[in-house]
Amino acid sequence: MGCVGSATYSLLPTLSRHLAAELPGIDFSFHGEMLAPDQVEALRTGAIDVALLRPPAADLSLAVHTLRRDRLVVALPAEHLLTARTRVRPADLAGVDLIVHAADRHSVMHDVVFGLLRDAGVERRIRHEVKETSTLVTLVAGGGLGAAVVPEPVTALALSGVVYLPLLPAGTIRPGRGVPCGPDRTPCGAYGRSHSGTLLTDRRTPR
16 A cells, blocks of 8 residues: 555554454554655556546546545744744745655646645745655754645654644645545455455544
8 A cells, every 4th residue: 555645644543543453463564754746667467456646537447536625734844934923824835945756756736836826926945856745844853944835644743843823715635545446456465455445534524
């Protein structure tokens, strides 16, 4: 099973417990911090059976189902002036150095962040581009190198030196479950197809 960065911290712990309880005797392998293009390729080749990813997944051979909608938050260095507020708008990020996912790896979050800034008329100031979500948040914590827009489940990475504030208006991003169309190759694939939507929906999902 492959997991996008934020799912690694928020969804994988619950899912792994359910899998162990429901399918005893089956060995599972989990791959965290995977970007959607890498997950799609791994599904194609059979390297993984289920992907917890962020759509879009431009491959008609995959069945993708939305699990929930995650709100977006801004991760700020604890000493940043914006931490005096209770929420942040995209326009407030004008002049703020940003840490983003790398463009060359076709990250969904990279496009989301650039779209938010563009729509707000904010000239982006990119300080660093990184591959992993954990690295992104670590750089925010490490000496005020910049701020970052991330899905709310990333707040599970409660690092010292980082403050998370809601981003308004309340935009959301969709984690989805991707599986190959057709017969399931393994018990993990069959279980993920039929159960993960209910197992992974939590309080972040709007009612």
